[in-house]
Amino acid sequence: MKLLTIDDSRTIRRVISDIGTTLGYEVLEAENGRMALDVLTESGQEIGLILLDWNMPGMNGLEVLQTVKGDARWQHIPVMMVTTEGEKEYIVKSIQAGAAHYLTKPFTQEDMAARIMETLGMGGA
Amino acid sequence: MEENNSASESSHVSPEEAAIKLIDGLQTAVIQVLTTMAMEDVKYTGREEVANLTLRQEVGGLIRLYGGASEGMVGLASSRTVVAEIVSRIVGLPPDSLDQEDLLDGIAELANMVCGSMKSKAQVGYQVSLSPPVAIIGRDYTARWKTLNPTWVLKFLIDGSEFEVYASF
Numbered sequence: 001m002k003l004l005t006i007d008d009s010r011t012i013r014r015v016i017s018d019i020g021t022t023l024g025y026e027v028l029e030a031e032n033g034r035m036a037l038d039v040l041t042e043s044g045q046e047i048g049l050i051l052l053d054w055n056m057p058g059m060n061g062l063e064v065l066q067t068v069k070g071d072a073r074w075q076h077i078p079v080m081m082v083t084t085e086g087e088k089e090y091i092v093k094s095i096q097a098g099a100a101h102y103l104t105k106p107f108t109q110e111d112m113a114a115r116i117m118e119t120l121g122m123g124g125a
Numbered sequence: 126m127e128e129n130n131s132a133s134e135s136s137h138v139s140p141e142e143a144a145i146k147l148i149d150g151l152q153t154a155v156i157q158v159l160t161t162m163a164m165e166d167v168k169y170t171g172r173e174e175v176a177n178l179t180l181r182q183e184v185g186g187l188i189r190l191y192g193g194a195s196e197g198m199v200g201l202a203s204s205r206t207v208v209a210e211i212v213s214r215i216v217g218l219p220p221d222s223l224d225q226e227d228l229l230d231g232i233a234e235l236a237n238m239v240c241g242s243m244k245s246k247a248q249v250g251y252q253v254s255l256s257p258p259v260a261i262i263g264r265d266y267t268a269r270w271k272t273l274n275p276t277w278v279l280k281f282l283i284d285g286s287e288f289e290v291y292a293s294f
Contacts, residue, residue, distance in 0.1 A: 085245075
């Protein structure tokens with residue numbers, strides 16, 4: 001199983017990639033929505049979790065989420081929003097669009113690892 | 126980013142009240158972001174009102190705020206050494222292995238997290254949106270935002286080195 005982190009910040013992609021790798025997963029990276037859809041088209045059947053930023057150039061995270069959840073090939077993949085947007089309306093919009101979890105930045109490595117495990121149904125926080 | 130200024134626009138928070146909430150939120154947010162992501166020892170040493178928002182330190186990150194009664198700017202500024210140390214701790218790589226692109230991305234993401242956390246904490250009662258961050262690195266630059274808004278500099282010490290956060294609302 002692979003994880004896909006979608007974030008325009010390579011700092012954040014590195015952090016998430018390190019955590020995912022430590023948990024034993026291969027982590028794919030995309031720096032915007034368009035690249036993410038390309039990765040999903042190529043490797044979607046191997047991806048078990050998407051970690052998705054909200055504020056990105058081009059498609060924002062909500063648009064990416066709606067695209068993923070509207071496509072029969074990918075709609076089964078759980079999506080965790082990982083974003084600086086901590087206000088309730090963003091969380092509600094994400095959950096309504098099909099996000100499984102919502103984690104605000106900043107986050108500790110322990111929090112992120114626990115949320116990944118929890119979203120994948122492997123226990124955690 | 127989506128706009129939603131209608132929900133609580135009528136909550137009658139004056140620009141002055143909003144500015145105080147944002148400044149207080151900013152102070153808390155800087156410490157939270159740096160301690161959570163970089164495990165840095167951060168001390169707040171005070172704030173002072175200044176004539177204008179001018180960044181002169183070697184690395185800077187700027188984000189504009191807009192929406193509702195707020196229009197403003199937040200700028201993070203510090204030395205290359207301090208920013209490299211912070212980014213190093215976040216990504217788990219030695220400071221001397223980081224290139225300019227790493228520092229640009231790192232200060233931009235720090236500004237993004239600080240401002241996102243600030244507006245969540247401030248709860249000004251209306252939607253505040255953030256521009257994409259602008260990151261600057263250079264030994265000899267001056268970046269200034271012209272505004273009539275009051276401007277403050279919040280001062281922090283990170284492991285004994287200065288880290289400044291400018292805010293104008």
